[in-house]
Amino acid sequence: ALFYCYVLSEIFENYEGIDQLINIEDWSVSLTGGNGYRLPTEVEWECIASNGNELLYPWGNETPDLLKANFDSTGLDSTNIVGSYSDGKTESGLTDFSGNVAEWVIDCYFDTTSPDNINPLRLDKGRDKVTKGGSWMSNAEEIKIYSRDRANPADTHYNIGFRIIRIKKIK
Numbered sequence: 001a002l003f004y005c006y007v008l009s010e011i012f013e014n015y016e017g018i019d020q021l022i023n024i025e026d027w028s029v030s031l032t033g034g035n036g037y038r039l040p041t042e043v044e045w046e047c048i049a050s051n052g053n054e055l056l057y058p059w060g061n062e063t064p065d066l067l068k069a070n071f072d073s074t075g076l077d078s079t080n081i082v083g084s085y086s087d088g089k090t091e092s093g094l095t096d097f098s099g100n101v102a103e104w105v106i107d108c109y110f111d112t113t114s115p116d117n118i119n120p121l122r123l124d125k126g127r128d129k130v131t132k133g134g135s136w137m138s139n140a141e142e143i144k145i146y147s148r149d150r151a152n153p154a155d156t157h158y159n160i161g162f163r164i165i166r167i168k169k170i171k
Helices: 001-014 042-050
Strands: 102-108 128-134 148-151 158-160
Touching: 042 102, 042 128, 102 148
Parallel strands: 102 158
Antiparallel strands: 102 128, 128 148
8 A cells, every 4th residue: 555655656746746755665654744645644534534523434423224335234245346335425425434445544553542542643663554444344333433443564455455645735
């Protein structure tokens, strides 16, 4: 996922003045300034999925159903075509924040119930990363916006994908 962001920034560097936010020497990521592509932080992902509102799911607080998300109750038992669940879109029209595939975010996984983890953003190397949104294997509780899981990014995961964001400089 980070390499994809790196390549995308390289491709558009000369056309749109894109900055490189990913250092492939050590896989560090610039979170401030810049004008390029990267994975969202956990907080950014939640804010985009909820449109800045206190919602349980991207579409609101109604229980998920077969028209809103691909999760364990759909019985599909695999991923589906992106955008297949338009009833589950965010207020901004973005789809697939809940179910289908979980999504990597840039944060390392730490227990957020600890008092010293008020803002869970941590970029330590060699740790599991946070995944958000749940997948087709997740239950209704696990596809809620504020639900989180963890996985080792060095392993192959057939139920995890990624969503990239573009950071744009404000002049």
